[in-house]
Amino acid sequence: MKTFLLFFGFLVAPLAGNEIQHFTKAEILGDINPAHLKSFDKLKTKHCTKANAYLRDEVYSAFKKMAKEAEKDGVHFVIISATRNREYQAGIWNRKWNTFGGELLERAQKILQYSSMPGTSRHHWGTDFDLNSLNNSYFESGKGQKEYEWLRDHAHLFGFFQPYTAFNDSRDAGYREEKWHWSYYPTASKLQRAYNHLVSYQDLKGFNGSELAKELNVISNYVNGVEVPERVK
Ligand SMILES: [Zn+2]
Numbered sequence: 239m240k241t242f243l244l245f246f247g248f249l250v251a252p253l254a255g256n257e258i259q260h261f262t263k264a265e266i267l268g269d270i271n272p273a274h275l276k277s278f279d280k281l282k283t284k285h286c287t288k289a290n291a292y293l294r295d296e297v298y299s300a301f302k303k304m305a306k307e308a309e310k311d312g313v314h315f316v317i318i319s320a321t322r323n324r325e326y327q328a329g330i331w332n333r334k335w336n337t338f339g340g341e342l343l344e345r346a347q348k349i350l351q352y353s354s355m356p357g358t359s360r361h362h363w364g365t366d367f368d369l370n371s372l373n374n375s376y377f378e379s380g381k382g383q384k385e386y387e388w389l390r391d392h393a394h395l396f397g398f399f400q401p402y403t404a405f406n407d408s409r410d411a412g413y414r415e416e417k418w419h420w421s422y423y424p425t426a427s428k429l430q431r432a433y434n435h436l437v438s439y440q441d442l443k444g445f446n447g448s449e450l451a452k453e454l455n456v457i458s459n460y461v462n463g464v465e466v467p468e469r470v471k
Contacts, residue, residue: 272292331353355456360421366426393470
């Protein structure tokens with residue numbers, strides 16, 4: 239047994255290293271065109287309101303399984319936003335930057351309530367999507383409440399979790415609560431680990447206010463400001 243464990247330990251160490259190497263910096267930072275990547279699938283129109291939307295293969299498969307199960311309970315899920323690359327995110331960010339007023343730091347903080355700095359979004363990874371509505375209030379009554387309760391009770395069985403919960407003891411920084419944003423833990427957790435190994439603040443540039451990224455601690459507060467429930471791990 240001891241020999242086996244020693245051997246096993248020896249095997250695991252190089253594997254863990256490879257896991258990180260498995261993702262390129264371009265994938266982690268969203269410098270991709272998912273239409274050109276074999277590891278991504280195009281979403282069918284019955285699953286997504288947007289044309290030309292993509293998720294990683296395994297993420298889309300898990301979503302389809304979950305959506306099918308939910309239908310049996312009379313709950314319908316449709317993806318309204320999936321993979322967004324860094325260039326697209328820069329468009330969102332710069333548009334908000336030019337619309338919102340105030341001091342530069344305040345302006346960035348206001349955008350960061352619900353939108354990521356380019357290069358820091360989980361939507362870059364192909365593991366995350368937004369479901370049904372971009373309003374928390376939608377999920378707090380009637381049909382939306384039923385959908386949210388279904389996710390709360392079942393999403394983990396398919397590998398999904400809500401990374402941006404309401405602030406609490408284990409999550410006290412980052413984006414506001416997003417009841418619509420769901421993430422596929424098996425792949426996203428690896429990408430997050432790779433992000434922390436490979437990305438530094440020097441990589442976050444090319445958009446308005448990028449010099450504030452470090453001051454705002456966007457990597458620790460936003461990239462890592464997620465709550466992962468034990469049951470999804
Ligand atoms: Zn989202």
